[in-house]
Amino acid sequence: MAAATTTLPAAVICIGMAGSGKTTFMQRLNAHLHAQKKPPYIINLDPAVKNVPFDRNIDIRDSVDYKEVMKQYNLGPNGAIMTCLNLFATKIDQVIGILEQRVQSITSLLVDTPGQIECFVWSASGTIITDALASTFPTVIAYIIDTPRTTSPTTFMANMLYACSILYKTKLPMILVFNKTDIQSHDFAHEWMTDFEAFQATLRKDEDDELRQGGGGGNGYMGNLLNSMSLMLEEFYKHLSLVGVSAMAGTGIDDFLTAVQEKVVEYDSEYRPELEKMRKKREEEKVSKQQKELDKLMKDMQGVQTSAGPSGSGASKPEPVQVDVLSDFDSDEEGGEMIERDEDEEPRKLGDEEGLQARYQQALAEDRGKKGPQGQNTLDEESFVSYLMANR
Numbered sequence: 001m002a003a004a005t006t007t008l009p010a011a012v013i014c015i016g017m018a019g020s021g022k023t024t025f026m027q028r029l030n031a032h033l034h035a036q037k038k039p040p041y042i043i044n045l046d047p048a049v050k051n052v053p054f055d056r057n058i059d060i061r062d063s064v065d066y067k068e069v070m071k072q073y074n075l076g077p078n079g080a081i082m083t084c085l086n087l088f089a090t091k092i093d094q095v096i097g098i099l100e101q102r103v104q105s106i107t108s109l110l111v112d113t114p115g116q117i118e119c120f121v122w123s124a125s126g127t128i129i130t131d132a133l134a135s136t137f138p139t140v141i142a143y144i145i146d147t148p149r150t151t152s153p154t155t156f157m158a159n160m161l162y163a164c165s166i167l168y169k170t171k172l173p174m175i176l177v178f179n180k181t182d183i184q185s186h187d188f189a190h191e192w193m194t195d196f197e198a199f200q201a202t203l204r205k206d207e208d209d210e211l212r213q214g215g216g217g218g219n220g221y222m223g224n225l226l227n228s229m230s231l232m233l234e235e236f237y238k239h240l241s242l243v244g245v246s247a248m249a250g251t252g253i254d255d256f257l258t259a260v261q262e263k264v265v266e267y268d269s270e271y272r273p274e275l276e277k278m279r280k281k282r283e284e285e286k287v288s289k290q291q292k293e294l295d296k297l298m299k300d301m302q303g304v305q306t307s308a309g310p311s312g313s314g315a316s317k318p319e320p321v322q323v324d325v326l327s328d329f330d331s332d333e334e335g336g337e338m339i340e341r342d343e344d345e346e347p348r349k350l351g352d353e354e355g356l357q358a359r360y361q362q363a364l365a366e367d368r369g370k371k372g373p374q375g376q377n378t379l380d381e382e383s384f385v386s387y388l389m390a391n392r
């Protein structure tokens with residue numbers, strides 16, 4: 001699955017509703033690529049998954065302990081997944097660093113995400129992780145769909161709207177992967193996506209059936225809504241590739257890999273320039289915001305100096321704001337590097353022996369007054385201004 005127009009490996013982010021078959025699909029893809037002697041580099045971003053039936057190179061569960069996060073922060077399952085992703089996102093630059101170091105030996109990247117789509121797609125951390133990957137590698141979204149559960153026009157439409165919103169949010173090329181085609185062929189989906197009349201006819205038939213059974217039918221609001229939405233989605237379908245696979249039986253995987261190559265070409269010609277434009281704009285906004293804050297601060301400082309006298313007596317250095325961070329970065333053992341998994345290694349449970357808060361505070365205390373692992377400034381060396389900026 002090497003990129004078609006660039007030497008960089010393609011990154012495939014698998015997104016799909018719970019139970020759509022993401023994990024099974026990744027397992028199948030992994031086996032397929034291993035058989036072709038092109039083993040993929042695998043990243044698991046689902047902190048709550050119990051068993052992953054294939055080897056991962058980087059696993060979020062090595063960095064953050066989902067159960068511990070739930071307990072420590074008193075969160076429910078979705079809140080804990082989001083918090084784990086937030087904590088992991090703070091280290092994404094190190095993940096990218098590892099990937100860049102290995103880029104010569106990586107042929108493709110596969111990323112598994114939590115089944116709770118909204119935790120990944122709609123969270124700031126999901127965006128940070130996706131953006132970081134997409135700004136380094138040609139990145140494609142594989143949206144996995146449970147085909148047997150999508151045969152009614154209403155559920156089909158709901159699924160397409162969700163896919164549309166992901167496309168809109170990530171702004172990355174997308175492949176619709178109709179999974180479980182061993183149970184239900186995806187031909188109906190292909191027809192509905194390419195022939196508007198066919199979808200309208202099915203919609204009308206559905207409404208008539210409902211009327212016969214004593215339901216409201218489609219004469220009202222719902223019928224009109226579905227009609228308008230199907231018209232709107234016609235434009236959206238043009239930007240998608242569609243493949244039918246059975247992760248269980250192993251069919252359609254070659255079609256998927258071909259679609260990935262096509263999307264990589266599209267990424268290079270259309271998405272990358274757009275992403276670069278957006279990134280440049282964001283950078284400019286950030287710099288201008290920082291400059292404004294700095295100007296404001298300098299003004300305030302002048303006021304403080306005037307009122308405190310020339311020596312500025314009485315001004316004590318503020319204590320840093322306490323933040324709980326869970327990570328597997330151990331500067332003593334690993335030189336501050338993100339830890340990659342050994343193939344058979346069990347997930348490390350950080351914070352099992354000591355309270356996470358205590359660990360962080362201790363690490364923070366040790367960090368003060370000495371250089372960071374990459375020689376970056378530590379808290380003591382940071383200027384008062386940057387300290388304030390960081391803890392606004």
Ligand SMILES: Nc1nc2c(ncn2[C@@H]2O[C@H](COP(=O)(O)OP(=O)(O)OP(=O)(O)O)[C@@H](O)[C@H]2O)c(=O)[nH]1
Pocket residue numbers: 016017018019020021022023024025049114115116179180181182183245246247248249
């Ligand atoms: N018949 C059939 N079943 C499948 C296929 N792919 C997955 N399944 C089944 O669908 C169920 C869900 O599959 P998973 O791979 O766990 O789905 P997931 O999307 O990773 O689920 P979450 O981890 O909850 O998000 C399992 O029982 C699989 O065996 C397929 O191609 N055909």
